[in-house]
Each structure stands twice: as C-alpha cells, then as structure tokens.
Amino acid sequence: DAMVIQNPRYQVTQFGKPVTLSCSQTLNHNVMYWYQQKSSQAPKLLFHYYDKDFNNEADTPDNFQSRRPNTSFCFLDIRSPGLGDAAMYLCATSRDRDLAKNIQYFGAGTRLSVL
Amino acid sequence: GQSLEQPSEVTAVEGAIVQINCTYQTSGFYGLSWYQQHDGGAPTFLSYNALDGLEETGRFSSFLSRSDSYGYLLLQELQMKDSASYFCACPDSWGKLQFGAGTQVVVTP
Numbered sequence: 001d002a003m004v005i006q007n008p009r010y011q012v013t014q015f016g017k018p019v020t021l022s023c024s025q026t027l028n029h030n031v032m033y034w035y036q037q038k039s040s041q042a043p044k045l046l047f048h049y050y051d052k053d054f055n056n057e058a059d060t061p062d063n064f065q066s067r068r069p070n071t072s073f074c075f076l077d078i079r080s081p082g083l084g085d086a087a088m089y090l091c092a093t094s095r096d097r098d099l100a101k102n103i104q105y106f107g108a109g110t111r112l113s114v115l
Numbered sequence: 116g117q118s119l120e121q122p123s124e125v126t127a128v129e130g131a132i133v134q135i136n137c138t139y140q141t142s143g144f145y146g147l148s149w150y151q152q153h154d155g156g157a158p159t160f161l162s163y164n165a166l167d168g169l170e171e172t173g174r175f176s177s178f179l180s181r182s183d184s185y186g187y188l189l190l191q192e193l194q195m196k197d198s199a200s201y202f203c204a205c206p207d208s209w210g211k212l213q214f215g216a217g218t219q220v221v222v223t224p
Contacts, residue, residue, distance in 0.1 A: 004157075031210070042202060042214035043158065055209075090157065097210035101146065101165070104212060106157035 003027050006091050006107035013081050014115050021076040021110045023091030031097055032074040033104065034066060035090040043090055049074060050097055078112075086114045117141040119203050119215035126221040133190045135218045137203035140184065145206045147179055147186045152217070153199045161188070161201075190220065198222045 004025045013019040025032065030051050035043035046060045049068045063085070065077040078085055088111050092104040119139045127133045139147065146165040150158040162170055164179035164186060176189040190197055200219050204212040 033211075040217070040219075042216050045211060048211065092158075094210070101163045102148075102206045102210045102212065103160045103163070104150075104158075106159065108157045109155075111155075 002108070004091055004093055004105050004107035006089075006110050008110060009108065010111050010113070012113045012115060013078075015082065016080045019078050019081055019112065021078075021089050021091075021112070023074045023076070023107055024072050025074075025091075025093045025105075026072070027093055027095070027105060028071060029093035029095050029105070030071075031094045032068060033092040033094075034064075034074070034076050035092065036085075037088045037090055037109070046076070081112070081114045083114050086112055088112075117205055117207060117213040119205060119213060121201075121203055121215040121218045123216065124219045124221065126223065127193055128223050129193055129195060131193050133193060133220060135188045135190070135201050135203075135220070137186050137188070137215055138184055139186075139203070139205055139215075141205050141207075141213075143208055144181060144184075145208070147177075148204045148206075148212065149175075149177055149188045150202045150204060150214075151199050152202065158202065193222050195222050195224070 033048040034046045037043045047056045067075045088109045090109045091107040121137045148163045149161040152158040162177040174191045179186040200217040202217045203215045
C-alpha cells in the first residue's frame with residue numbers, strides 16, 4: 001500500500017489560475033518535503049516542514065506556498081502558475097531530521113501542466 | 116554549500132555490471148545515499164554509506180571513500196527493469212538532501 005499519496009497524479013491549469021496539490025502520509029513521519037522536478041533534472045527542494053515548523057528554501061519563489069494542517073497532510077499552493085512552473089511535484093517524508101541515514105519516502109508525484 | 120557530480124548516462128547490456136560514480140563537495144559530510152527513479156515514477160531509496168567501504172544489498176552495492184570525497188553505486192547482473200535514473204545525495208546539517216543531477220542507466224538486450 002502506498003505510504004505517501006499525492007493527488008491528483010496529473011493536473012492541468014491555466015496560466016495565472018491558482019492550483020493546489022495535496023499530499024498525505026500514513027507513516028506518521030515528522031518531516032514532509034515538497035520538491036519540484038523538471039525533465040531530466042534532480043529534484044529541487046522547495047520547502048519542508050519539521051512537524052509544524054515551516055522552512056522555506058532561499059530560492060523558492062513567493063508564488064509557492066505550503067500548508068500542513070496536521071501530521072498527515074501537506075498542501076502545495078501555486079498562486080499564479082506560469083509556464084515555467086510546469087513540472088513534476090514530489091512530496092516526500094522522513095521520520096525525523098536525522099543526519100544519519102535520512103531515508104526519504106516519496107510519493108508518485110503530481111505532474112503539472114500549465115496552458 | 117554542497118555539490119555532487121555524476122555522469123549523465125551509462126548504457127550497458129543485460130547481465131553486465133555498471134558502476135555509477137559520484138564525487139561530492141560538502142561543507143560537512145553526513146553520509147552518501149543513492150536513490151532510483153524510474154521514468155515517471157517516484158525516487159526510491161537504495162542505499163546509504165556513512166563510513167568508508169562497501170555496503171551490499173542484493174545485486175546493488177554502494178561504496179564510499181571519505182578521504183577521496185567519492186562514492187559509487189554498483190549494479191550487477193543488470194536486468195531490463197534496472198533502466199532508470201540513479202541519484203546520489205548528501206544530507207546537509209539540517210538533514211535536507213542535496214541531489215546530484217542523476218545518471219540515466221539504459222539497459223539493452
């Protein structure tokens with residue numbers, strides 16, 4: 001059974017139309033991450049939550065916001081999607097912010113298209 | 116900051132052995148991980164090295180040399196299902212992973 005679930009798998013939105021991507025986890029992990037991955041590139045971390053503590057990466061555009069209402073759920077809000085925001089968005093979790101063997105468990109991703 | 120370098124693509128035939136090298140530059144070193152990602156799929160954890168030496172998990176092994184800031188992932192007895200991208204990654208002091216650009220492994224019959 002999937003432990004990190006992302007919905008929807010595919011999302012099409014219009015230029016400038018807000019969109020929300022969702023992620024849920026059954027692992028009861030403290031840390032949740034949102035990554036953006038473009039074709040043939042490495043995942044790029046946008047932000048992460050350590051419990052309820054939100055941590056934004058310095059180069060994450062203001063257009064991207066996140067919410068974590070409880071341990072199990074995390075949302076990625078893109079306020080005004082541009083063509084350059086078309087990508088795969090990956091959610092991941094880890095048990096804690098361990099430095100040793102910090103295994104991250106990824107969801108299957110949401111592929112966002114912007115028309 | 117951190118940077119990791121790995122080859123962009125490796126091609127090999129079924130049954131062969133492939134070695135994917137990863138060199139890293141980090142302000143602090145907390146280990147080297149490897150993730151596999153099939154096309155359109157989620158990255159999945161393969162292995163982790165914190166100390167020098169070889170870690171073996173079935174057909175896959177991972178090696179680390181901290182003095183050389185270098186590691187590799189060894190794929191043995193290649194199968195068609197091993198065609199995927201492989202990422203090396205290092206955690207920073209916050210536990211966040213910095214990924215290399217990924218190596219696409221293409222397995223041919």
